[in-house]
Amino acid sequence: MLSDCAFRAQLALPEQRVLFAYWHEIADGRAMPARADFDPLKFPHLLPHLGLIDLREGFDRGYYRLAGTRLRDIYGQEITGLRLPEVFAGRWATPWYGIHSRIATEAVCAQGVVRGPTDDREHVVLSWLRLPLSDDGVRVDRILCHDMDTGEADTGMATEFTAYYAALQEPEAARA
Known part of the structure; x- marks a missing residue:
C-alpha cells in the first residue's frame, strides 16, 4: 500500500488530486468520510465524471446509484441503475470485481489507468479513481468514482495500472 503522499503523486490528473484532497479533508482523521460529508456541488466541473456505487444492499448487489453524463461515453451505455456485473462484463469482469471488492472489504482508495475499461471500448484510455x-x-457502503477518458494522446501511460492507499495503515515496524 502506498502512503498518502505516494498515492497522491500517482494520481494522473489534477481533477483526481483535487478530489482526493477533498475526500481526505472531509474524512477529518477517520478512515473514510460518509456520503453526507461529500458535497458534489463544490466541484461542478467534476460532476460529469463522477459516479456513485451503492453497496448498502451488499457488495454482490452493488449498483451505480448515480453516473455523470461523461460516463455514458466512457462505458458505451447509460450505467445509472445498473449492477456492477452489468457494467463490467467479459474480460474486464474479474479485474474490476477485484478492485471494487478490495475497496469494499479493506476500505482502501484505488486509482489506475486502463485502455478499454469494458469490452468494445478499446479506444478509451481511462484514468480512474475510487x-x-x-x-x-x-x-464501506458506497464508492465514489471519478472516471475520465484521457484520450489517444495519453497512450504512453500504463495501460493496466492500479495503486491502493489505506487511510489507516499499520506502521511498517508493526508489520515486520
Whole structure:
C-alpha cells in the first residue's frame, strides 16, 4: 500500500488530486468520510465524471446509484441503475470485481489507468479513481468514482495500472 503522499503523486490528473484532497479533508482523521460529508456541488466541473456505487444492499448487489453524463461515453451505455456485473462484463469482469471488492472489504482508495475499461471500448484510455464512503465509519457502503477518458494522446501511460492507499495503515515496524 502506498502512503498518502505516494498515492497522491500517482494520481494522473489534477481533477483526481483535487478530489482526493477533498475526500481526505472531509474524512477529518477517520478512515473514510460518509456520503453526507461529500458535497458534489463544490466541484461542478467534476460532476460529469463522477459516479456513485451503492453497496448498502451488499457488495454482490452493488449498483451505480448515480453516473455523470461523461460516463455514458466512457462505458458505451447509460450505467445509472445498473449492477456492477452489468457494467463490467467479459474480460474486464474479474479485474474490476477485484478492485471494487478490495475497496469494499479493506476500505482502501484505488486509482489506475486502463485502455478499454469494458469490452468494445478499446479506444478509451481511462484514468480512474475510487474512494470509499461509509455512513458508520466502519463498513464501506458506497464508492465514489471519478472516471475520465484521457484520450489517444495519453497512450504512453500504463495501460493496466492500479495503486491502493489505506487511510489507516499499520506502521511498517508493526508489520515486520
